[in-house]
Amino acid sequence: MSIRRVTIQVNNDTTKGEWCHFPFTYKGKVYKGCTDVDHNRPWCSTTKNYDQDGFWGNCATRTFEENKIEGLDWNELKAVLNPLFDWEAAVQATLRTAVSLKKAIKEGLVYALRYELCDDMLRIADLTDRDPRRTMLTTVPKNRKNMSRTFLFLIGSKVYTPNDGDNWLIAKLNVQVTDLGYSQIVEHLSKVHFLMEPFCVSLKRTLPGLHPLNQILKYHCREISLPNVFVPPSLFGQGTFLDLLFANGNAGSQRLVRDAHKFVTWEVTDLRGQIEKRGLADKRLVPYFPYRDDSEKIVKIIERMATSYVKLYYKSNKDVEEDSELQAFANEVSANGTGPTGGIGKIEGFPASIKSKEELVDILSRIISQLSVQHAAVNYELVDYVTYAPNLPTKLYNDTRVNEGEFSFLRLPNRLTSSFAARFSNGLASFRFDSLFDYGNELQDIEAVNIVNRHYQELMHIVQPHLQETNRKRKEYGDLTYPYMIPRWIPNGVQT
Numbered sequence: 001m002s003i004r005r006v007t008i009q010v011n012n013d014t015t016k017g018e019w020c021h022f023p024f025t026y027k028g029k030v031y032k033g034c035t036d037v038d039h040n041r042p043w044c045s046t047t048k049n050y051d052q053d054g055f056w057g058n059c060a061t062r063t064f065e066e067n068k069i070e071g072l073d074w075n076e077l078k079a080v081l082n083p084l085f086d087w088e089a090a091v092q093a094t095l096r097t098a099v100s101l102k103k104a105i106k107e108g109l110v111y112a113l114r115y116e117l118c119d120d121m122l123r124i125a126d127l128t129d130r131d132p133r134r135t136m137l138t139t140v141p142k143n144r145k146n147m148s149r150t151f152l153f154l155i156g157s158k159v160y161t162p163n164d165g166d167n168w169l170i171a172k173l174n175v176q177v178t179d180l181g182y183s184q185i186v187e188h189l190s191k192v193h194f195l196m197e198p199f200c201v202s203l204k205r206t207l208p209g210l211h212p213l214n215q216i217l218k219y220h221c222r223e224i225s226l227p228n229v230f231v232p233p234s235l236f237g238q239g240t241f242l243d244l245l246f247a248n249g250n251a252g253s254q255r256l257v258r259d260a261h262k263f264v265t266w267e268v269t270d271l272r273g274q275i276e277k278r279g280l281a282d283k284r285l286v287p288y289f290p291y292r293d294d295s296e297k298i299v300k301i302i303e304r305m306a307t308s309y310v311k312l313y314y315k316s317n318k319d320v321e322e323d324s325e326l327q328a329f330a331n332e333v334s335a336n337g338t339g340p341t342g343g344i345g346k347i348e349g350f351p352a353s354i355k356s357k358e359e360l361v362d363i364l365s366r367i368i369s370q371l372s373v374q375h376a377a378v379n380y381e382l383v384d385y386v387t388y389a390p391n392l393p394t395k396l397y398n399d400t401r402v403n404e405g406e407f408s409f410l411r412l413p414n415r416l417t418s419s420f421a422a423r424f425s426n427g428l429a430s431f432r433f434d435s436l437f438d439y440g441n442e443l444q445d446i447e448a449v450n451i452v453n454r455h456y457q458e459l460m461h462i463v464q465p466h467l468q469e470t471n472r473k474r475k476e477y478g479d480l481t482y483p484y485m486i487p488r489w490i491p492n493g494v495q496t
């Protein structure tokens with residue numbers, strides 16, 4: 001095990017760079033951290049007493065990888081981080097307090113990025129740049145044969161902070177390089193495309209066309225097999241996209257898919273639970289996290305639609321239990337299914353039988369959310385981030401024309417790699433087939449038509465303007481906007 005890279009996130013200053021004063025008094029009450037009382041986002045007073053002085057600011061908690069931070073076990077980290085670097089002092093300097101590192105972690109002031117699946121990543125030859133002056137940043141340390149230095153902060157490797165000038169920029173780009181390779185293979189391909197296909201295949205095998213679940217899920221499952229059949233051959237294999245584009249190439253990507261398989265379970269469709277597990281649910285500690293906040297608004301509508309829809313067709317839990325077609329669906333998808341076709345979907349953690357209306361609502365909501373909300377989050381940002389190579393390069397280089405520790409555009413991928421990246425990101429992330437819940441009028445049952453249309457209207461006329469306004473404010477405050485949860489841009493399913 002080793003740690004590839006770490007980023008520290010603190011939340012004690014404002015978006016304008018002023019210091020929050022903790023504790024501070026507002027309307028006679030003492031606050032020890034940022035609060036969203038009387039304001040639409042977390043804020044703090046910049047003096048001891050807001051009531052007297054009236055100085056305040058919006059709280060800032062941003063690092064270059066704010067959407068991708070994970071929970072932290074310091075004991076686990078300590079064993080593999082560079083022991084020569086004084087982590088305690090670095091954290092104290094950043095927090096500007098004498099708080100111990102252990103306490104800072106406990107209080108949620110420090111986060112780390114951890115990509116266990118990238119441990120001991122394979123080293124591959126660079127297929128897109130044969131210029132002898134250039135070497136892809138995958139130098140294998142002497143004592144670790146198959147270790148790629150694309151991944152930062154190996155044991156004993158240098159640690160960079162914002163005080164390190166160009167090296168900090170190079171370190172951040174290096175994080176992006178790794179994150180792109182990881183997120184597309186694990187979070188996108190494995191946890192959405194590959195995970196959800198068995199549900200959609202079993203849907204066709206076990207539920208007749210007029211079954212209530214088939215009536216709506218067929219729109220969310222539309223063409224799901226298409227990318228799984230046609231895309232992998234163009235991604236995987238020697239000389240295909242992944243081999244050309246990513247620092248870990250085809251071999252590394254294939255290994256990621258294989259190793260990710262054991263984590264690709266029904267549990268990953270619990271979007272709220274996943275965020276909590278990563279320690280990111282607390283808005284006070286992590287106030288700017290648009291993926292969490294915007295997706296929650298869409299998921300709530302999906303849950304409400306699923307509740308009304310299930311209620312329409314199932315009057316009691318007994319109705320659910322006695323729906324033999326529904327039970328056959330669960331039995332086939334679940335890894336615990338029994339009988340001739342039981343368990344062939346191999347989905348770990350998915351129940352082999354559905355016992356109540358509540359459970360059915362949860363299942364329906366999670367299938368729809370994973371195919372719409374989660375896919376939109378991991379697919380559509382590609383076109384904004386990857387098309388422009390300096391923003392998110394897929395590889396980085398040492399170049400004899402550039403001094404060590406200096407940043408230059410010569411460290412970025414060449415034109416060939418960059419054009420592959422643009423084609424890859426545009427191909428996957430500029431196509432939208434439909435919009436979430438736009439199929440109401442296609443349904444046969446007028447009551448079902450009303451339910452789906454009502455939630456579609458709510459998405460379009462309530463949630464959408466709200467999120468557009470939220471994005472306008474984000475921009476005004478100097479934050480990045482997050483357009484991926486704007487309802488009309490969320491397709492029902494996965495076509496790319």
Ligand SMILES: [Fe+2]
Pocket residue numbers: 188193375379428494495496
């Ligand atoms: Fe996709």
